[in-house]
Amino acid sequence: MFLALLRRPAPTPVPARCGVVERLTEALPQGAVIRSAHSLTTYERDGSLEGTGDPLAVVLPENTDQVQTVMRMAAQAGVPVMPRGAGTSRCGGAIPLDASLVIGTSRMKQVLAFDSERGLIRVQAGIANLAVSAHTQASGWCYSPDPSSRRTCSIGGNVGSNASGACALRHGRTSDKLRGLTAVRRDGSRLDLGLHSAVPAQLDLMGLLCGSEGQLAFITEVTLALDPLPECSWTLAAHFRSPTAAVAFAERVLHSGWTPHRIEFMDLHAIRLTERVAPCGYDVAAQALVLLELQGFDEEVRAGIDLLRQLLPDPADLVGQARVEASQSSSMWQGREAIYRAASTLGAFEALDVNVPLGRFEAMLQRVGEIAEACGVAHATVAHMGDGTLHTFLPYGAMDAAARSRVMACADEVRLACVAEGGSISAEYGVGLSRRDLLGAQYAATDLDQQRRVRDAFAPGGELNPGKVIPQRNGEWGRPPQ
Amino acid sequence: MIYYDALTESSVVSSFAPDREEDAAEWLRSARSRRARVRLCGGDTRRRSRAEDPVHTLSSRNLCGVLRYEPRDRLIVARAGTPLAVVEQLLARNGQRLPFEPADPRHLLGRPGTPTIGAVAAANVTGPRGLEAGEARAHLLAARLLNGRIESVRCGTATLKDVAGVDLTRLVAGSLGRLGLITEVAFRVVSIPEHELTLRIAAPARDLLRWSAQARARGIRLTGGVWLCGASMLEAGYGRCCGSAFLRLEGPHAMVTAHRRRMLDLLPTDADVEECSGPTSAAIWTRLRDGSFLPAVEADDVWEWRLGAEGEALDPVRPFDEIGLNWQLDLGGRRLLCVAGAGVRSEQLTQLASAGLPQCRPALLRGSGGSVRAHRMSRPGTSFQPLERAVMASFDPDHVLA
DSSP, rough: HHHHHHOOOOOOOOOOHHHHHHHHHHSOTTTOEEOOOHHHHGGGGOOOSSOOOOSSEEEEOOHHHHHHHHHHHHHHTTEEEEEEEESSSSSTOOOTTTTOOEEETTTTEEEEEEETTEEEEEEETTHHHHHHHHHGGTEEEEOOOTTTTTOBBBBHHHHHHHHTTTHHHHOOHHHHHEEEEEEEETOOEEEEETTTTOOSSSSHHHHHHHTTTSOOOOEEEEEEEEEEOOEEEEEEEEEEEHHHHHHHHHHHHHHHTOSSEEEEEEEEEHHHHHHHHHSSOOOOTEEEEEEEEEEOOOHHHHHHHHHHHHTTTGGBBBSSOOOEEGGGGGHHHHHHHHHHHHHHHHEEEEEOOOOOGGHHHHHHHHHHHHHHHHHEEEEEEOOOOOOOEEEEEEEEOOOOHHHHHHHHHHHHHHHHHHHHHOOSSSSSSTTTTGGGGGGGHSOOOOEEEEHHHHHHHHHHGBBBBBSSSSOTTTTTTTOOOO | OEEEEOOOOGGGEEEEOOOHHHHHHHHHHHHHHOOOOEESSSSOOOOOSSSOSSSEEEEOTTTOEEEEGGGGGGGEEEEEEEHHHHHHHHHTTEEOOOOTOOOOHHHHOOOOOBBBBBHHTTTTTOOHOOOHHHHHGGGGEHHHHEETTTEEEEEEEEOOOOOSOOHHHHHTTTTTTSEEEEEEEEEEEEESSSEEEEEEEOOHHHHHHHHHHHHHHTTOOOOEEEEEEHHHHHHHHSOOOSSSEEEEEEEEEHHHHHHHHHHHHHSTTTOOOOEEEEEHHHHHHHHHHHHTTTTOOTOOOEEEEEEOBTOSSSSSSHHHHHSHHHHEEETTEEEEEEEETTTHHHHHHHHHHHHHHHTTTEEEOOOOOOOOOOOEOOOOTTHHHHHHHHHHHHOOOOHHHH
């Protein structure tokens, strides 16, 4: 799919563009504008392997006022703009197309306000996800959404992609934590929503901006709801002789009335891969592993874990004994949390983040294996069993074009199979560039037209993060709906 | 300042309630060609319009039926006109429910009609359980909408987690018919908990706000927090008091027991606490959810103030504490309801509201004498009003929808 980049026409040279970088350099503090070819290489790519873009320049503002200045000047010069967080996108969402001006948030990392009584924090968009919890945990609060890149990914990027991870089951996604938002529109105007505004909007514009992948406005500040740190946390780990038994156990758990903090699935390939890289006692003879964690008050969690243990199947369906441990001293999550690191030991890989309705989860697991094997591609799957999200890792080793092409075709086939089951091509990473041309398989043309019109109401002409998310209708790089 | 955008029965020129989306589209196309103004409605439990001109009404109430429900999926897809009661009964038979406890507005509005699942989405109807679960919009997974361009548009995907594309469900939820006729909805569902427990504590309203915030900070999962005034308590047979806070805990027995103990630790040692559980508790919360402890009669005005998310000033209710009206505060449903007799002038109430709840939008849900009108406080100009208009126009460029 990275060939799509090459098929895009070169941006039309516009005389006004020539001076905009100079004007920005004059208007902003020293060092805020990066234009040397060497320094720009960092901003040409992101966490995906979708190729490189062509940034006009990079601007690193420090606050909303400076972002307004940049957006205004870019709009006047007709220069498209690409918001960039920490550049951890796994779908090419932060690759600059059309010689966009990249606006980065790496100088916007301040905590602006922290209300320790009400559990609310107002931060600039560039602060790292994990830094929010680091700032608040001494007061007994944490920020729950936990994308796998949480050590480095920025809150602005999280809001832009409505990021979430395993903990979404109990604590919700980024959109559930958002209480206020400040953004700058294409024309440089400021948008204050939620708690940042004295007057509520009639439409849920804040919810709309969450997950809009930088196409509607540049998010500069957000207010987030925090969760109290739990008094205690216990983990149950069980190895199964079949995925069927593992899925049936998870369903009993979800129906029990106890909502785990997270409940995760690993197939045999993921068990073996992680046990090789980050050994933590997984049984490599098992066909599936379920890890779950309960959090809450001490007596509540102990009672809950006891009850959930009773939901385990007959010992004949298990490999060994289920392990129950206090999470603090348990090593059982180390393997699950090392899955990206483990996959990277195989070289380059494509990571899926597809979703299917829970009732189709087991069938989809099987289908993923069938598709990968038919394509001759190795695979390993971990999954969030509470919401039906599958992360399948498809390695292709060295940057070999033929192997990569085979893996990408396999990945697309899995995504389309999920859509056929009523699911989604993306549950967590977003659409960005790499899944853009598949969106037409999930939505009809009229649905995408409406999405495009809403985008244009915010940023006419699609000049914010251009070329992403919504495929061109009848465009030169569009792919017809399947 | 109040503006009256009253809609009387006589201003309705014609109404249509198709049982097929295609027929709705045809009717809407005809209305658009005649430049007629169309008001959308569901089960006819409320009246609302911003138009003073005669309008034609298009109702989704005959678009009925559950389209997809498999308990394992933990979601339900239904046509918009499906009665809410039908959806709730189906879910209950399988040990499930909607997470956000939508209220039945008929008592407060003094209307017949049938609450529908589509109207729950259109009005973002959320009840006390919203305190823990969030608003209805957080659980709306997908919707199908017939927009003002007469296009059938699907927003979102009926699966539990999806970030593909621009999330139009966030616009549709709470849009009150401004964007199009909702014809189908998909909502997340959850298991019905094993046990529920209600704590009733005689206390002023500000104590409810304090306890709720403290409970959240300590990890106590309250699934309802409502304060009911003394006058309403007395009429409901609870005896004389300054008013009571109702707190609810739900979950497996062991969980409720642990959270109850922590909650009682938070309360003053001399607090007057009564507890109930099971059907008694459930019956209380149905009445709190619907505002039916408030003795609204034909001659009364019923006012509603929509509250924002948690984090707004936690002392907004003091002015209401000092007035002798029937009122209740629902933290999960994010609304303050007030019933004012004919003697109370609306200007007094709006002044009171402006002082106490500056960030909230008060609305007269029901006017005195039983007439049904929608009065809304005018809002100060905001930077996002032109943007909202542009977004609405992207769905309805010819302003067909009233």
